[in-house]
Amino acid sequence: MTPIATPFFFYLLAGTMIIGGVLVITRRNAVHSALALIVALLAQAGMYLMLYAPFVAAVQIILYAGGIMVLFLFVIMLVNLERAQKERQFNRIWPVGLLSAFALGLLFVGVYSKGKTLLPSEMMQIPESSNTQEIARYLYGNYMFAFEIASLLLLVAIIGAVVMAKKRI
């Protein structure tokens, strides 16, 4: 299936993601930040679709936008303080943070401009129709061990979160 209008959709989704990211780090109200993050995550799911990764896109929507962000919204509602909104939003040493992020940006620019030629020129032909089957083949084949450990990790996280948040253990 030939993709249609790829540059248009790429710039649209990339712009949405960047604007969402900027809104996340600059909003005073935490709920507005969470909403901006949801928009950025949904735009990222769209970018995954453009990269011929429909399964990862669906997992992103189900887990990130529909699970983790609901958790964030719950916690924001629980700890929402009125006085927190009237205080300063940025901490005392924000110029240092901005400077280090700028240094990181320079590093990225350097790496990408020098390493641009190292990338292979033609993309792999990934068939779109069997993406889930191929991922399943890798997940239950090569990466079976990591899969089991991830399930153990989730169990530990569940128990940890329940113990942390209970009023009386």
Place this chain on the structure above:
Amino acid sequence: MGEITVLHYLVVAAALFILGVIGVLTRRNVVIILMSIELILNAVNLNLVAFSRLYGLHGQVFSIFVITDAAAEAAVGLGILIAFFRNKETINVDEIDLLKW
């Protein structure tokens, strides 16, 4: 402006990463810091999936694991935040500065 190569996706992922780092380093609200960490993880995911376009499906499988880990980490981090909030009634990282009080 014409052809969208993998490098375009990598640049977008780098931009998101930098935005997440700025969020972590400059905000005072703990929840927003956690959300910036999610931004960082998403940038890494985009990077992985973009590279999987060149080198095979391993990147996508790894990104599924990253999403799983992000969920676990968000749950535990928010649990810690709730436990801390119950004791000290603040969500300001400038005031969360003692190991024991």
Place this chain on the structure above:
Amino acid sequence: MLSYLQSYLGGDALTPGQAGNQLWALIYILVIFAGVSVVVMAMNWIERKALAHMQVRLGPMRVGPHGLLQPIADALKLMLKEDIIPARADSFVFWIAPLIGLLSAFTVYIVIPFGPTQAVTDMNIGILFMLGVSSLSVLGVVMAGWASNSNYPLIGALRSSAQMVSYEVAMGLAVVSAVLMTSVGGIGMYDVAGDGIGTLSMIGIVQAQQAQHVWFLFKFFPLGLIAFFIFAVAMIAETNRAPFDLPEAESELTAGFHTEYSGLRWSLFMLAEYAAMVAVSSIAVTLWLGGWLRPFPNALAGPTWDFIFSLFPGLTFLALGAIGMFGFVRMPAHPFFRVQKLGLGGFAAVLALIGVLLLAIPFAARGHEGTILAGFAAGLSAVYWFIAKVAVFMYLYIWYRATFPRYRFDQLMSVGWKVLLPIALAVLIATAAVGVLIPVIQVWFKGRAG
């Protein structure tokens, strides 16, 4: 020009999800918008009348003949009501919350197949997309409750979202066991397709049911039945309907998360709720009840049986028209009822006319196989059977509301986590085990016989 249009109407352009199908996708999107709005209004009327009759009373009788214009009156009232936003409420989040619920409810319709080629698109990950998008409706609920800046909506939103998130897990597991059944063959008389290719696409799931000659409801009996039951219970909890409607019941929480919404905003919530009901019922029909397949497509195959079953749409509308005519005849001849009587007669006549039209189509397409008319007749028949099955589910929703008492919130959560989730896991493991063991047992039997 005509041939250009004809090229869009037939052949390759019909396949959903393929390039070149954009015109049909747009047509289906518009049809879905219009259809869902009509269905929501019809559901409003049917719910009030059916609930009333189950409670031995009559329901709305005044607004139109037998209350048929009641939904229109309700819609007008809601549109003309004052739009109140609570003081110190976050107005941006307050405005956007019903939109998110509405968006997620309507986006599910993209992947629902109303017929073999009658879908907006056919994603390879169709069922996964449905699960993801329906989990976005939780965000709308949470934001609505939080933005109202008031106690009852906040508690209602927290409870409602906790309930929806809990039942999503059981729903997902039930869906996974249905998807697993597409890739494993049957046993005995159901072993026609052998070892199929598993698929997540909704059209593929119905085609797997057609190829394996069995609705997944009856496959690996009783596993398909239990999985369907889990999904049916979870979908009622997902859409916050009785008996799981504690977060929005009036006697409990003064309408829960949509307390502070008035007028058109509240009607958006109601629209989202009914649209979500139809959407998850369509998913249940597609996954377990054979989607658009008519009863016995393989046992009673052949053109005559196809023709007999394709008469059903017309006969249904004629029956509805006959019921309307019966009401028309029984209405008293008092001049007070003159307008109502005429209205009911007109409505019944319109229904009968639609019935006659729908009867004429298979008769006209009988001689000409393979033309656009025959394709249209087959598509119409498929869509009719799909809608009939979804209508049964809608009626079941109303029946549950009239019959079952409400679950208390802790009972609700304990049912979701402690009852449905273990049973769903057990069904999933059993389905996988049976599917893997059947070829092994067959080979063993063949070895013993030969």
